[in-house]
Amino acid sequence: MIRLLLAEDRGTMRGALALLLGMEHDMEVVAQVGRGDEIVDAALLSRPDVALLDIDLPGRSGLDAAADLRTESPECRVLILTTSGRPGYLRRAMEAGAAGFLVKDGPVEELAEAIRQALRGETVIDPALAADAPGTGPNPLTARERDALAAAVDGATIADVAKALDLPEPTVRDHLSSAIGKTGTRDRVEAVREARRQGWL
Numbered sequence: 455m456i457r458l459l460l461a462e463d464r465g466t467m468r469g470a471l472a473l474l475l476g477m478e479h480d481m482e483v484v485a486q487v488g489r490g491d492e493i494v495d496a497a498l499l500s501r502p503d504v505a506l507l508d509i510d511l512p513g514r515s516g517l518d519a520a521a522d523l524r525t526e527s528p529e530c531r532v533l534i535l536t537t538s539g540r541p542g543y544l545r546r547a548m549e550a551g552a553a554g555f556l557v558k559d560g561p562v563e564e565l566a567e568a569i570r571q572a573l574r575g576e577t578v579i580d581p582a583l584a585a586d587a588p589g590t591g592p593n594p595l596t597a598r599e600r601d602a603l604a605a606a607v608d609g610a611t612i613a614d615v616a617k618a619l620d621l622p623e624p625t626v627r628d629h630l631s632s633a634i635g636k637t638g639t640r641d642r643v644e645a646v647r648e649a650r651r652q653g654w655l
Contacts, residue, residue, distance in 0.1 A: 465488065468488065472587055484501075548577075
């Protein structure tokens with residue numbers, strides 16, 4: 455049996471996916487989580503063969519969790535599920551070691567086959583998402599710049615961001631200023647918006 459972990463914050467979607475995949479003759483859902491920061495612990499406990507991760511999860515994104523799994527549970531293959539193919543997402547998924555990048559509302563039969571392909575060592579990318587990828591450049595933001603932007607959402611002050619990241623305020627200013635420059639925007643709010651639009655954050 456192929457052991458599966460599902461990470462999806464919407465309970466109804468997660469339950470439906472678990473039910474449908476559980477009906478496949480060769481699959482068993484061994485863990486379900488609704489937060490990105492629960493993925494690694496759940497994987498270490500349940501030892502899934504394949505983890506299906508939504509990108510937008512509370513606590514930690516599916517893309518960041520995929521990178522964590524590559525280190526903590528390297529035998530687990532990861533498929534990223536998304537509702538939107540933002541330009542930078544596919545590249546980030548591949549950089550994180552994901553075996554696939556799929557639209558989450560596709561037919562369950564296609565998802566089941568993608569799981570089997572991933573387990574055979576193949577890389578599976580939704581054709582529509584792949585078509586958007588060739589023009590995508592690399593993410594220009596450093597890890598620290600991404601962290602600073604992510605912490606700066608919802609009107610957080612420089613002091614708030616510095617405290618959250620345990621960094622000096624001048625360093626935070628430098629990271630945010632650099633991120634604003636790289637995104638070609640005028641301020642933190644616009645930089646966050648553009649980084650999200652590009653799939654860099």
